[in-house]
Amino acid sequence: MRVSDLAQRDLGIGIGLRSVHFPHILQHWPALDWFEILSENFMHTGGRPLQVLDAIAARYPIVMHGVSMNIGSVDPLDFDYLRELKKLRDRCGARFVSDHLCWTGVDGVNLHDLMPLPYTEEALKHIVRRVRQVQDCLEMPLVLENPSTYVNFAASQMRETEFLRALCAQTGCGLLMDVNNVFVCATNHGFDAAQYLREVPWDSVVQFHLAGHSVYATHRLDTHDAPACREVWQLFALAHQLSGGRSTLFEWDGNIPSFAAVRREAWKAKKARGELRPKAEVARA
Amino acid sequence: MPDALPPNVTLRRLQRWMSAVVQHPRAAAHAIDASFARAQIAPAAVRRGQVIAPAHNATIFQRIDVYGGAYLARLIEALEGDHRGLGFALGHADFGKLIARYVQRYPSRHPNLNRFGKELPAFIARQSSLPHRLFLRELARLEVTMSLAFDAPEFVPLDASTLPQQSPTDWVHAVLRPNPSLHLLRLRYPANRYLQAVLDDASPRVPRAGLECVAVYRQAGRVWRMTVPAPMAKVLDRLIAGVAIGRALAVRGQQPKDVARWFGEWSGSGFFVAVESPAKGAAPRPLTSCASAPPRSRRRSRRPGS
Numbered sequence: 001m002r003v004s005d006l007a008q009r010d011l012g013i014g015i016g017l018r019s020v021h022f023p024h025i026l027q028h029w030p031a032l033d034w035f036e037i038l039s040e041n042f043m044h045t046g047g048r049p050l051q052v053l054d055a056i057a058a059r060y061p062i063v064m065h066g067v068s069m070n071i072g073s074v075d076p077l078d079f080d081y082l083r084e085l086k087k088l089r090d091r092c093g094a095r096f097v098s099d100h101l102c103w104t105g106v107d108g109v110n111l112h113d114l115m116p117l118p119y120t121e122e123a124l125k126h127i128v129r130r131v132r133q134v135q136d137c138l139e140m141p142l143v144l145e146n147p148s149t150y151v152n153f154a155a156s157q158m159r160e161t162e163f164l165r166a167l168c169a170q171t172g173c174g175l176l177m178d179v180n181n182v183f184v185c186a187t188n189h190g191f192d193a194a195q196y197l198r199e200v201p202w203d204s205v206v207q208f209h210l211a212g213h214s215v216y217a218t219h220r221l222d223t224h225d226a227p228a229c230r231e232v233w234q235l236f237a238l239a240h241q242l243s244g245g246r247s248t249l250f251e252w253d254g255n256i257p258s259f260a261a262v263r264r265e266a267w268k269a270k271k272a273r274g275e276l277r278p279k280a281e282v283a284r285a
Numbered sequence: 286m287p288d289a290l291p292p293n294v295t296l297r298r299l300q301r302w303m304s305a306v307v308q309h310p311r312a313a314a315h316a317i318d319a320s321f322a323r324a325q326i327a328p329a330a331v332r333r334g335q336v337i338a339p340a341h342n343a344t345i346f347q348r349i350d351v352y353g354g355a356y357l358a359r360l361i362e363a364l365e366g367d368h369r370g371l372g373f374a375l376g377h378a379d380f381g382k383l384i385a386r387y388v389q390r391y392p393s394r395h396p397n398l399n400r401f402g403k404e405l406p407a408f409i410a411r412q413s414s415l416p417h418r419l420f421l422r423e424l425a426r427l428e429v430t431m432s433l434a435f436d437a438p439e440f441v442p443l444d445a446s447t448l449p450q451q452s453p454t455d456w457v458h459a460v461l462r463p464n465p466s467l468h469l470l471r472l473r474y475p476a477n478r479y480l481q482a483v484l485d486d487a488s489p490r491v492p493r494a495g496l497e498c499v500a501v502y503r504q505a506g507r508v509w510r511m512t513v514p515a516p517m518a519k520v521l522d523r524l525i526a527g528v529a530i531g532r533a534l535a536v537r538g539q540q541p542k543d544v545a546r547w548f549g550e551w552s553g554s555g556f557f558v559a560v561e562s563p564a565k566g567a568a569p570r571p572l573t574s575c576a577s578a579p580p581r582s583r584r585r586s587r588r589p590g591s
Contacts, residue, residue, distance in 0.1 A: 040397040041397070043397060044395075044396070044397060044400075044436060045399060046436065046438040046439035046465075047435045047436055047466075047503055047506055047508075048506030048507065051506050052506075068397065073300065074296055081396050105304065106300040106301055109304060109392045109393065110392075110395060110396065111304060111307060111393075112359055113307075113355055113356060113359070115303060115304075115307075122295070122296050123296055150348045150351040150352065151337045151345075151349060151351075151352075152337070152340070153336065153337065153338065154334060154335050154337065154338045155294070156338075189340070217342075218340075218347045219340075219342075219343060219347075219348065221351065
């Protein structure tokens, strides 16, 4: 399987599956193109989350999105984690498996945060080697998301987009382009978000993320607890145009409103995508 | 703007430095001077902007503190969700202080936070200045056990109605295999009663010491707590430990009608997944159920957030 195969699978518009919405989904089976799950919420457990996932995966396409692969860490890759990840993918038939271009811990400690990487030749070489190992294990291209970051390293030798281009070229991995993260980083670090999008290697982009964020005096924080702002929607329209259309997901993780409210926000992406209705509704009409 | 790290700063050093600074209980401006952090990168290099590039609208330390603040807040939030009783007993501020100390002693080492609070009861027991610490330890034990039950491996409960007939002698020597979510707790304080009051939005006081036996288990995807009378607890304890049914029941004062009722309750609650024959080295074989009495009504409490 190549990343171009994944990129061509435009699943339409999805939202992140969250436990507060389980009862609504199981009762109403709402119209939606697909769900993205947080992989770790369904790993190392045998309880209700897996039962719910089984039921939902029987009716909707599923995509897996992780936060603990620790792909950028200098710690050894956690192959127990990767085996669990693969088992979950096989169980729910996930179309893509994604994580973040970051590290989440070192010396065995998990910080449970997406820690930033310096964009250096050393880091690139390190991550290229590990992405290849992960792809060999998963037997499919890994998809990595551009993270929100709050610091820039003085040692960085290249722009994030240059790093992503080199990583994709050397590993064949895919990219999850989080448009909100692009905007948050552009504001925090003072670069042009639209120019960033023009430099993205679009052939490698498999999926979009959209979300809301919080504004503080010294930075913008990727909180996923609000609707996306106007600038993010404008950037998404540009990204959609540049990509030609990719699977699009809205994430909402804090102060989560009703399922209908999250879906309403996600469906705003239809405007940029030139769709009147999501694919699922069209298919059932 | 400085354009390079000091030459000896590798990716490994950079990550170990940032991890140490983020985990440090104080703000980054102080954390960079702590021994482990300064062993990775000299504080002077950080202050000169040779590690983190200065931002246009914030200081270097303000930006590092975005990660430091989120680290502790995230872990407190995770444990607060699993420890509503403990959170109520301590109050939000003191709960946060306790967890801040706990995180320093037991940082997370797992891809998810399912078992992050596992050491909390023992940690609480060692906090000699914490008022009511023995009660709080028992409350934490109960809540940690609920998390373990929630995430226990999948299982199929024993269906007593499908078991073939076997002789009473076989039953005496048979062993019941408990479902992997089942835990029997002997609490030194009535922590279950306290927790239920919290979940019912009451404002319970810290109770006096007193034995409370509670079975914690998962059924149909949800976690339940069942208060268990002491005689039942004695037998159940033995059965969970793998003692043969005959020996487990050889406790003075048991009434046959009680035993029949207990087995009915356990069966109805899915406590066991198999009955194994006594023959050594032989493959387990199913036997008949010794009781089919309907389960009596019992106090069941839903795990918060499940």
